[in-house]
Amino acid sequence: MLDLGEIRDKIDGIDRQLVDLFEERMQLCTDVAKYKIETGKKVLDTDREKAKIEAVSKMVKDPENVHAIDDLFSQIMANSRKMQYRLLEETTQTLREPYEAIDEIDKKNCRVVYQGVPGAYSYIAMRRFFGKDVNNFAVPTWRDAMEAVKNGEADYAVLPIENTTAGCVADVYDLIQEYDNYIIAETFVKVEHALLGLEGTDIDKVTTVYSHPQGFMQCEKFLSRHKDWQQISQANTAGSAKKVLEENDKTHVAIASEEAAEVYNLSVLAKKINDLDNNTTRFVIVTNTRKFVKNAKKMSIVFETANEPGTLYNLLSHIIYNGLNMNKIESRPIEGRPWEYRFFIDFEGNIDDPAVMNALRGIQEEAKAIKLLGNY
Numbered sequence: 001m002l003d004l005g006e007i008r009d010k011i012d013g014i015d016r017q018l019v020d021l022f023e024e025r026m027q028l029c030t031d032v033a034k035y036k037i038e039t040g041k042k043v044l045d046t047d048r049e050k051a052k053i054e055a056v057s058k059m060v061k062d063p064e065n066v067h068a069i070d071d072l073f074s075q076i077m078a079n080s081r082k083m084q085y086r087l088l089e090e091t092t093q094t095l096r097e098p099y100e101a102i103d104e105i106d107k108k109n110c111r112v113v114y115q116g117v118p119g120a121y122s123y124i125a126m127r128r129f130f131g132k133d134v135n136n137f138a139v140p141t142w143r144d145a146m147e148a149v150k151n152g153e154a155d156y157a158v159l160p161i162e163n164t165t166a167g168c169v170a171d172v173y174d175l176i177q178e179y180d181n182y183i184i185a186e187t188f189v190k191v192e193h194a195l196l197g198l199e200g201t202d203i204d205k206v207t208t209v210y211s212h213p214q215g216f217m218q219c220e221k222f223l224s225r226h227k228d229w230q231q232i233s234q235a236n237t238a239g240s241a242k243k244v245l246e247e248n249d250k251t252h253v254a255i256a257s258e259e260a261a262e263v264y265n266l267s268v269l270a271k272k273i274n275d276l277d278n279n280t281t282r283f284v285i286v287t288n289t290r291k292f293v294k295n296a297k298k299m300s301i302v303f304e305t306a307n308e309p310g311t312l313y314n315l316l317s318h319i320i321y322n323g324l325n326m327n328k329i330e331s332r333p334i335e336g337r338p339w340e341y342r343f344f345i346d347f348e349g350n351i352d353d354p355a356v357m358n359a360l361r362g363i364q365e366e367a368k369a370i371k372l373l374g375n376y
């Protein structure tokens with residue numbers, strides 16, 4: 001029988017040689033990097049890499065090994081590029097565009113825009129983040145909010161970006177990509193619906209309930225105990241509270257936030273009537289300049305890739321290689337280019353961290369297009 005220890009000794013000897021040769025190769029690649037720094041030549045040379053893969057594939061004796069050798073050399077060259085990007089970033093050839101580092105957002109002296117009406121969840125997010133006395137105004141659409149920030153009518157906009165049960169707010173993702181506005185902060189609001197009515201409403205005498213369709217869906221269990229109530233959909237939950245106030249009819253109630261009761265002078269007839277206890281919406285705060293808080297911990301970027309095998313894998317490898325923790329990926333179709341996608345990525349890190357700089361550099365060099373959406 002073969003001796004496992006003996007075989008492993010032989011493997012160890014080969015690995016020693018592989019490591020020595022790898023290091024020798026990397027040393028030569030640093031010389032290539034120096035040449036590129038001097039001449040301004042791009043790090044990635046796809047023609048050279050293709051030729052290299054073809055050449056090493058031909059050197060393989062056992063056809064069974066061709067695929068593994070291709071894969072191995074792709075990885076070796078990817079690592080060589082990552083090392084070169086680091087060297088380039090360390091020299092004066094950084095690709096980072098300037099930005100303003102601020103200690104914190106001046107929440108007192110600013111004007112904030114949100115989409116919707118007072119009492120809606122964006123309004124709640126805004127007041128919780130900026131304080132109840134914040135100077136603010138509402139607009140009908142998310143695009144209007146982006147425009148207001150772009151034009152400087154507002155310093156900040158508050159926009160819902162994702163919900164723990166419903167997923168991403170696709171339109172907001174697309175707008176953030178389209179506009180040159182930047183994410184400067186995020187805030188979370190737990191969706192907690194209440195049953196609202198005029199003061200003195202007797203639940204047993206209710207005939208009609210107003211809410212947004214999502215509001216009805218999220219309170220199914222509660223509503224199943226009131227099957228005789230007619231459910232009438234409204235454009236938003238806060239609007240249904242307003243309707244109850246205007247109709248001044250004690251048989252009509254609304255499903256909306258407790259804040260909406262405050263805004264529209266209604267009584268809270270039942271609290272937390274939503275089925276799920278952990279339904280939370282994440283909001284982003286955007287502004288029109290590249291301004292980030294100094295202790296920012298999360299990066300948001302968006303990039304486009306060519307629709308070729310392995311491109312997404314290669315781009316994400318820059319995040320993994322630099323030891324950064326990715327927390328989210330979202331893909332959105334690119335308008336006018338059927339079946340091509342943009343990828344929105346969130347990962348932990350600060351723009352001043354060399355690991356983040358190197359990851360961004362790598363993606364910038366190898367993606368079709370990349371945009372930094374914010375560091376917050």
Ligand SMILES: C=C(O[C@@H]1C=C(C(=O)O)C=C[C@H]1O)C(=O)O
Pocket residue numbers: 029032043044045046048049052076077078080081
């Ligand atoms: C080392 C170089 O840079 C990159 C890495 C390569 C490699 O490791 O062999 C090949 C081509 C380039 O994408 C080079 O241009 O030769």
